[in-house]
Amino acid sequence: MLNLALDPDFGSQLGKGIGAIALYAIVGLVLILLGFYAIDWTTPGKLSELVRTGKPNAVVVTSAGLVSMAFIIVVAIVSSATDLTAGLITSLVYGLIGIVVQVVAVRIVEWATRIDIGTMIQSEKYSPASTVVAAAHLALGLIVAVAIS
Template identity: 85%
Template structure:
């Protein structure tokens, strides 16, 4: 005897799906805003016009900017996961921790550059790869991880 079973979705499935799609869109907006804010904070505190240096392919500017963006993503992701069960709290937490992360990261990287006597303006404007840019990029990623883990 063959029994046919009909699969039915939970009556709340549509509402849950809509809420999930909305949450993704809102987190994407907050995340993009924070990443842009992080980029402009790095640009503002770095000698030279960072967007121009990246656009023209200065290898050190590209490396340092990329590391800064990745480190901001760490902070944003951990802020989201630390309060994933509550959308409003998650969005607020992401925004507050993200902004704090930008401030801490930029300040700490500038202090590290001062301590190591790296002339960041000279490094990011160089036409050729400069090993010192790896130190600055690593500082961005390391500090992003530290701030991200502190959030969770």
């Protein structure tokens, strides 16, 4: 015989799951915003304005930076404790540390390659060097994300 009855605490578990999703989404959004401002702060020029006005190199570099930050945040959440409060705290801490490490590491790679990032991101014309900077963002974001796990 098929039993279609739900577990008595199904509603409670569902509510906790929805609450956890909302809280992790808030932590993720805060970390993405902090990551964006960290990239903006450490990159010459006002990235938000350069992206808004369609500077192709600024768009490439910023997009890669945001995706790399997302790698770090996702792995921080996945690696966090199973207890919701502890999980939120560890996600936030791992995410913040990951953002700092990733931003510093990308700046070192930019220095080592001698790319004039300030001039490049302000250019109206696409520069292949922006792909190198974007690749550095993505590669280092993945490295930091795996280090968290």
